[in-house]
Amino acid sequence: MEKTIGEIIVEAMPFLDRASDAVQPRVQDLVAAGGTTARNVLDGVWMEVPLHPVLTDVPIGSWTAALVFDGLDIVSGKQAMRNAADASLALGVAGGFAAAAVGFSDWRYTSGGSRRMGMAHALLNAVGLTLSTSSLVLRAAGRRNAGRLAFLAGYSLNGMGAHLGGELSYKYGLRVNRNTFEATGPDDYTPVLDESELGTDEMRRIEVDGVGVLLSRSEKDGRVCAIAATCNHFSGPLEQGDREGDTVVCPRHKSRFDLCNGKVIDGPAVFPQSGYETRVREGKIEVKAVEENVQEKVE
Numbered sequence: 213m214e215k216t217i218g219e220i221i222v223e224a225m226p227f228l229d230r231a232s233d234a235v236q237p238r239v240q241d242l243v244a245a246g247g248t249t250a251r252n253v254l255d256g257v258w259m260e261v262p263l264h265p266v267l268t269d270v271p272i273g274s275w276t277a278a279l280v281f282d283g284l285d286i287v288s289g290k291q292a293m294r295n296a297a298d299a300s301l302a303l304g305v306a307g308g309f310a311a312a313a314v315g316f317s318d319w320r321y322t323s324g325g326s327r328r329m330g331m332a333h334a335l336l337n338a339v340g341l342t343l344s345t346s347s348l349v350l351r352a353a354g355r356r357n358a359g360r361l362a363f364l365a366g367y368s369l370n371g372m373g374a375h376l377g378g379e380l381s382y383k384y385g386l387r388v389n390r391n392t393f394e395a396t397g398p399d400d401y402t403p404v405l406d407e408s409e410l411g412t413d414e415m416r417r418i419e420v421d422g423v424g425v426l427l428s429r430s431e432k433d434g435r436v437c438a439i440a441a442t443c444n445h446f447s448g449p450l451e452q453g454d455r456e457g458d459t460v461v462c463p464r465h466k467s468r469f470d471l472c473n474g475k476v477i478d479g480p481a482v483f484p485q486s487g488y489e490t491r492v493r494e495g496k497i498e499v500k501a502v503e504e505n506v507q508e509k510v511e
């Protein structure tokens with residue numbers, strides 16, 4: 213099988229595992245030290261999408277604009293183009309530092325191939341960002357041509373780094389909703405358990421139509437609640453997690469979900485767990501997938 217560009221780049225850097233061994237525990241400690249609020253900000257819980265791809269749009273867009281303005285400056289010699297190039301470059305550098313901080317946070321749970329590729333992605337982008345920062349310094353010192361060249365080299369490395377970022381998502385599924393590709397469960401009410409078998413504080417995993425569903429009773433009003441039993445972050449088994457009131461904490465990386473609607477309370481997960489409608493008929497608990505979660509399978 214042909215290797216991807218990402219795999220070729222990773223193989224050219226045999227030191228990635230050693231570098232990851234040294235850096236990853238420190239990143240994990242640093243993020244943990246920030247507390248739950250800081251973690252939720254970095255993970256993008258407040259936006260309900262991963263934050264890193266949002267922030268990377270800033271340097272990609274700004275640096276591409278800077279490249280165009282540099283070209284127009286060379287052709288026209290206009291000061292306005294020069295100023296626009298420098299401002300776009302500076303904005304991209306600021307966005308690049310923010311994206312790097314959040315990207316390291318995303319990388320803290322990776323392992324194996326995704327950890328190696330994540331480290332290669334980080335190194336290429338770090339060198340690219342350093343060159344773009346140097347370009348700002350060179351431009352300010354009046355060495356504009358050297359600054360342009362440094363930026364061009366940095367832009368190329370960041371392009372390669374961005375490609376690896378794409379492979380991290382598309383090949384390794386980093387920060388995607390892992391439940392998207394699973395069965396969605398019954399699209400009509402289906403009996404799954406005798407109501408008498410579900411205790412008040414209990415969380416019970418049942419299998420129905422090829423999907424694991426986590427049943428519980430709300431502490432507030434006793435109604436039966438149901439959400440997907442497999443954590444959409446890295447497939448943690450939620451039935452083995454800790455129950456805290458009407459929420460469950462994933463045993464793997466401590467994402468916390470509302471047991472009745474699947475909403476994320478704490479990350480690193482950012483996507484809600486799929487929810488199920490419930491009812492009790494003739495002593496049986498019945499569940500059906502919430503309509504918006506039912507996906508037609510493409511043949």
Ligand code: FES
Nearest residue numbers: 443446448462465
């Ligand atoms: S698997 Fe990571 S938080 Fe659940």
